[in-house]
Amino acid sequence: MSKPRLLLSVLNDSNDFQIEQVNGARQAAARFGLDLEIVYAQDDGILQSQQLLKPIQSAAEPRPNVIILEPAGSTTLPHVAHAAAAQGIGWIVLSREAEYIMELRSAFHVPAFVVTPDHEEIGRIQGRQLAALLPRGGIVLTIQGPAHSTAAKLRYAGLLETKPENIQLRGVKGHWTEASAQKAVHSWLDLSTSRGTDIAAVCAQDDSMAIGARKAFENSAHQLRQSWLQIPFLGCDGLPHSGQEWVRRGLLTATVFSPPTAPLAIDLIARFLRDGTMPPPRTLTEARSIPDIETLSSKGRRAQPDNSTSS
16 A cells, blocks of 8 residues: 655745644654655745646556645635545645635545644734833834735734833844845845834744844944844744754843744644544644743843832
8 A cells, every 4th residue: 555645835935934844744654654755945835836736637657545735825725625525535624724624524525724833923923022122112124025925914013012102113024034034134234215214123924034134234334233133033934953952052032932824734644644633724824932021021121121220
């Protein structure tokens, strides 16, 4: 009997989180004796759609039993999802909501579900981190994901929910990579409107973009360069060999640990293949602050002491 075949489509092969998705997925597939193929969408939703339709429609190659994808474009590829389900192929969406999941489950009786971080809670945690680090407030430069990214929108909404009123936000957009954030921040620093801005912290929606922002400040010829490098830099993903390591080395002040979703998705599909247990339509991973908020509050009180009671 042949091994069940899984096809995993990730955004790219350069982002730390995507690399960890692939590594974790390979380990999970090996653990359960599943055959796993990886395809890279190169951040292109149209290319991703073409890459997935090819094995679904192929008569020559064996079709995958399950497709797992993190959508690269503005949609979760509903037409591709229906084409897959019509062929009896399971459909798992990572890191995004997909409104058609219940329809796939009822109409085609295939495993169809979502495994996603709670993006709004990630944003809320970043808001609490900023509140802890900047008790006296200030201007924060945010580096957000692309405009079409639902994750970026939800994380920003969560940030707005918990950040104090005395923290003002300025924003640029990147593409979940160090290079894109470095370029965006470099361009922002060249603007005449930014030259007199007293930045109190940098808050990026992933760790690689936080590092890219830091490199832009390091390479700046601005007179405030040295003082800017002393401010807090915050990221997200918090993977052991990148974000958490950068916090230990002092390159980042804090991150939000958001575990990869692909390994959990494979755990759930392996259980279904083993005993028919249908996973729930939606499973959330749990995020947490690194370091914890209390530790960041102590750091913030030292960096921004309250002088209101001094004589």
